[in-house]
Amino acid sequence: MTIPALDPFIDFIRSTRLSELFRNQVAWLWPLCESLHFVGLSLLIGAAGFFDLRLLGFMKGVPLRSAKRFVPWAMAGFAVNLLTGLIFFISQPQQYATNLAMWLKVLFLLVAGINAMLFETSYSDRLMALGPDAEMPFSAKVIGAVSLIAWFAVLYFGRMLPYLDPNPRSGV
Secondary structure, eight states: OOOOOOOOOOHHHHHSSSHHIIIIIIIEEEHHHHHHHHHHHHHHHHHHHHHHHHHHSSTSOOOHHHHHHTTHHHHHHHHHHHHHHHHHHHOOOOHHHOHHHHHHHHHHHHHHHHHHHHIIIIIIHHTSSSSSSSOOOOOHHHHHHHHHHHHHHHHHHHHHHOOOOOOOOOOO
16 A cells, blocks of 8 residues: 655655664664563553453452552553654654554554543543442443453554555565
């Protein structure tokens, strides 16, 4: 998929000193970022997934407030992934800017973010007051399900990046 309107943007990013540095001068950066991206994803999916499963009604003996204590770990994982993802994008914008998987990944990141914001602004206080064995309301289950689906879609489309790349390279 080529998107001619993105060519000037891609050319601009590739021409920056930072892009050149990431691409040509720091050979260990890409493998380091790949490893950190995996660790960040593990933190994010592990912590958010635990909380989402509790919202869905699993692990009834665990108070929702206790499950929510893991959310800062998810946020730390997200921060690591945001930083490493930006490094990937800056170093190889042509690989990402026209890639359908990249845009679907971004779409599901937005869904996950909007879902989390909806939870925090509209449901958090009420749900945190529930006892550990209380039945989760339908709204909590929907929020948990949307979150799990969105994060696993982010994971899936991130993994599909090399396979849905419009500019394939040999050896992928």
